[in-house]
Amino acid sequence: MAQMGRVCPIVVTFLVTIIFAQVHPASAQDTETQCLLDFKKSVSDPRSRLVTWSDANVSSICEWVGVTCFKLSTVPVYRLELSGFGLSSGWPAGLQNCRSLATLDLSYNSFTGPISTTICDDLPNLVNLNLQHNRLGGSIPAGFGDCKYLNDLVLNDNDLEGEIPGQVGNAPRLSHFTVANNQLEGMIPATLANKVSNGPGINASSFAGNSYLCGAPLTGACRSKPRKKSNLGAIVGAAVASVCGMMLLIGVLIWVLRRRFLKSQVEDLKGDGGWVRRIRKPRAITVSMFDNPIGRIKFTDLMEATNDFSKSNVISTNLAGTMYKASFPNVAVMAIKRLQVSSQNDRTFKAEMETLGHLRHRNLVPLLGYCVAGGERLLVYKHMPNGSVWDRLHPASGKSFLSWPERVRVATGVARGLGWLHQTCNPRILHRNVNTKSILLDSDDEPRITDFGFARHMNPTDTHVSTFVNGDYRNVGYVAPEYVRTLVATPKGDVYSFGVVLLELVTRQKPVDVVPVTGSFKGNLVEYVNMLSSSGKAADAVDSSLRDNGVDDDEILQILKVAISCVAVEPKDRPTMFEVYQLLRAIGQKYNYTDSFAELPTLGDSNGVDAVK
Known part of the structure; x- marks a missing residue:
């Protein structure tokens, strides 16, 4: 039958x-x-x-x-x-x-x-x-x-x-x-x-x-298959040599430009900032403000608030520029970012700042204003007093780590912010430099994404793809593998970088400086976690301090699983940022703050948008 x-x-x-x-x-x-x-x-x-x-x-x-x-x-x-x-x-x-x-x-x-x-x-x-x-x-x-x-x-x-x-x-x-x-x-x-x-x-x-x-029904242990050596001959060898030569040339060029930049930064940080003295007629230069709690501001006000952009006022320095703490009389502290030299002309820069300056979301550091002074470009931000997530995961001696609920809050909030930039924001924006140093914490320890303004915002016809590289602000260890090959930025590249951030939150390991639990290991954090995961030992990668404090193992491993999906080798195998946000929101439901993460707001929705205080 x-x-x-x-x-x-x-x-x-x-x-x-x-x-x-x-x-x-x-x-x-x-x-x-x-x-x-x-x-x-x-x-x-x-x-x-x-x-x-x-x-x-x-x-x-x-x-x-x-x-x-x-x-x-x-x-x-x-x-x-x-x-x-x-x-x-x-x-x-x-x-x-x-x-x-x-x-x-x-x-x-x-x-x-x-x-x-x-x-x-x-x-x-x-x-x-x-x-x-x-x-x-x-x-x-x-x-x-x-x-x-x-x-x-x-x-x-x-x-x-x-x-x-x-x-x-x-x-x-x-x-x-x-x-x-x-x-x-x-x-x-x-x-x-x-x-x-x-x-x-x-x-x-x-x-x-x-x-x-x-695996069943076989009884032998699993073994990794050795890589085959290429036998395609001189043509392939010549092609590889050409590619290596080109990569070497690009590497040397980036190294030279980086050294020039760092040298200029060191010189500018000496004394009272030599670049400030090069600005002609500073009293005549007005700062364009989108939200202004202190009235009209001129460039000389920025000088006074930052002590002439002195070294003692520097908050951080990276390849995008230098951030200074600016204290204005009788108002909240702000942060002024002096941008590194850009290839954009002033007209294009101003147009982009006008767009970015009107974006408001609870998980973005709000851009309050900007200033073009001679060849210098300055951005005015709301100050984030609790530093970066990097500083809280890898603190100096004597400082406390982020607790597990705080890490879940960071993960959920950043996913929400990136999902909004990718999906709801108009124009939609690629960040292209997601890392724990670009995630700041406000006075309530709410995660805020910064540096998103350095990616060219997309036209509606770009369909979430931008091939424009306005200076390479990317941090080693966070870059998606396909970007190294193509130099094309996509939303799935941001997803990969966010996946590395998730791994960092779960393991408290640095992206390129991994300290293995046992034995020796040479490679980055993604490779380390994938190695443990493939052998069924993913739990070994988890930050030991979390277990010591009785954190739910299942909850940690769920987030680790999300992270691993984000760093898949093939972009098509990675989820979208909105899907990542929904997964993290479901995992963190037991924490009180998840009530405020109900959805991705639109530009006109005040639930997810904050006004400058």
Whole structure:
């Protein structure tokens, strides 16, 4: 009865096909004939086993060698059995025109290259597929899981590599499966392991002969497959050398520019700031303010509030510029950022500042104003008195760390702010330099993102992609791997950088200066966590101080899992910032502050927007 249940849908399909063939005999015959002739044309047949397959003999294709029709002499073609014919080629052509084919046996030939990824679409009624003892390479198509009627999938003794896709085990009727003696690696997916039995269908021998394949029903330990050395010769070597030379040249250029910048910063920080004296007629220069709690401000007011931009007033210095503490009489303290030299002209700079100055969100450091003085460009910010998240995760001796609830609050708030920049803000903005030094804490320890104004804001037609690089302000350890190759900034690049921030919050490790719990390790934080995660030891990466304080392990590991998804190698495998925010918000629901993180506000929504105080 079970066998009848499996065959019945196929029989129905063939009956419909036969009826169609009787109504349109020429059309059905032509399609099936074209399938076989295209197949023959695409393969090498040194033994002339397919000699009967010819245009002169199309009236009797059901009598062609290796071909079986459903009613022996009537199309459609039901089976194609060419085992041991000595055929060779890549994946053969024409099969998409034999849509009623139930059995395809190409075993013991010399077919090479990858298996067609559309095989289940091309052959929707496929029941038995036998490709054993060929030289097929590449990965196993995940699309096998869409073969509704596939019972037998025989792929042993080929050169298939990579991991076995878990989708294969989702094929609803799959009862016989073997991939023995290939070059497969990784864990056997649970969808197949669950089908293992003591019978001949799927058992340990189905996976044998793959040195780097592991997991039930195999008993060996998992091993990493060594990287293959390239053997493509001098052409590849020359290409690699050219790329390395170019990268070296770029590296030298960046090093020279960085040294010049740092030298100018050191010189400017000496005494009372030499650059200030170069400003002509400072009393005539007005600071453009978007929110002004102290009335009209001139450049001379900034000088007075920062003690002529003296070294003692410096809060921080990075490749974007230098931040100074500015104390105005009888009002709150502000922060003034002197930007590093930019390639933008004054008109473009002012236009962008006018846009950025009207953005208000509870998790952004508000830009209060700006000033263009000679060749200098200054930004006026609300002061964040509690420093950066970096300082609180890696404090100087004697200072306290962020507690776990504070870390969850930082993670949720920053995800919310970045999600707003990516999705709701108009124009939408890429940050391009997300790191724990660009996340500041206000007087209530609310996380505030800064430096987002240094990324060029996007036009609506940019579709979340910006190729403009206005100086490289990125910090080593936070940069997405694809940016190093393409120099193209995308929202998924921000997601990657935020993932590193999450790892930093969970592990309290620095992005490029990892101190392993045991043994030795050379690499960055992402590589360290991925290494532990792949061996089932992700929990070993967690900051030990959290466990000492009785923090819920499940909650920590949930956030660690979110972080790992954010730093996936392929951008398409990373979530969006809005999805990340929703995940973190759900994890942190038990903390009181999550009530204020109900949604991503629009520009006119005061729930997520704060006024300058």
